[in-house]
Amino acid sequence: MEWKEISGNWVLIPHHKPSGIIHFLGGAFVATAPQITYRLLLEAIAEKGYIIIATPFINTFDHDAIAKQVLLNFERALVRLEERGILGNGYIPIYGIGHSMGCKLHLLISSHFDVERAGNIFMSFNNFAAREAVPLMEQFNAMFAKNQFASILANNPLANRIFPNSPTNASANPAFALEFTPSPAQTNDLIREYYNVRRNLLIKFSNDNIDQSLGLSNILSEKFPEMNTLQVLAGNHITPLGQDVKWQIGQDFNPLDAIGQWVRQEMYRDLNQVKRTILLWLNPLSPP
Structure with a gap:
């Protein structure tokens, strides 16, 4: 699989028939190159048969405008994929996945616009005021x-x-x-009144002191009881950004090589748990 730029998005297409489409939106300061900053996580999901459409964006105070633009770019990519015959003729579910600010954008998209989503996944949601x-x-x-x-x-x-x-x-x-536009209070009001995606997975990390997933979970549970899942996983706010660390083992294996491999495993452990949680939620009948 290779990343391709399509209509302002970075797209990853699995080799076999796709089982779903993921619209991914990253955090505020790492969203300009999601194919790099979130590569390990997104490629792991794509390997299970999901088309990844990761939409970059530049952060401003007008989050409504950003949400509108990333949705437009995503839909343009869908048209291009359909024209190429990649989507086929059958139904393919679309899921949104957001990290940090990307969560807010998906919430705005599904509150402002008539979009069809089989579900949304929110990692490390926060909804702070600008001064915070x-x-x-x-x-x-x-x-x-x-x-x-x-x-x-x-x-x-x-x-x-x-x-x-x-x-x-x-x-x-x-x-x-x-x-920000909308403000935190306005965002919560929009979700309560207009958010229309019934099935949601919220991922909160145990060492993330800027996470506000609990408040979002309460709002969504009021709207759609028994349709929302909150998972608390090991990690911190940047766990989804896990990067590939190469450790070149010497010709003769030595204690330093063992330490290097251990560090690598520790770094990947939390990210792998995120990957397994997402894949199991996407398809409970097909364990990752």
Whole structure:
């Protein structure tokens, strides 16, 4: 299998007939190259017969706009795959998988748009306000409160995309503070009212102090009782980013080689548990 760029997505196609399609969205600062940053996990899923469509994105404060764009790119990739005859004529289930900010984007997609998903998987969900997600936001807020950048933003169209809530017109709130669109509270309200995917898997890592999966699990369980699963696994917030560590064994095996292999196994243990959990949830009748 080789990664291919299709309509702004990185796509991995299994050698045999696909059993499902995965739309993958990564975390805020590693989402620009998911075929590299999440390679081990995504290739392991593809080996089990799933088409991987990983959509890169650049983070801004307008998460609604990002969700709309990544969905558009994903659907363009589907059209291209269909035109090539890769999808065949039968039904192929589509699943969303998100990590960190990618979870929020999948939640927005399934709340704003009429999409068909067999299920969604959320790893390390968080829904912080801007000032909590990025420590520098407090400094930005203070500067905006003093109107130091108001004139710059007013004359810069690009700034309106990056700072969608900026005070660039007469009706703006003078007590402006940077915030994501939608805000954490607005996001939760959207999920409660409009989120339409009944089957969901939430993965929380035991050593992740910025995870907010429990709150999301409560909201989804209120909407779809008995259709949501929360799994607590060993690892931390960056466990899904497990990278391939090469350890070249010398001609004569020595204690240092043994230590190197042990370190490699420890690094992969948590990631392998994530892989097994995802694959078993995708197809309970076909253990990974």
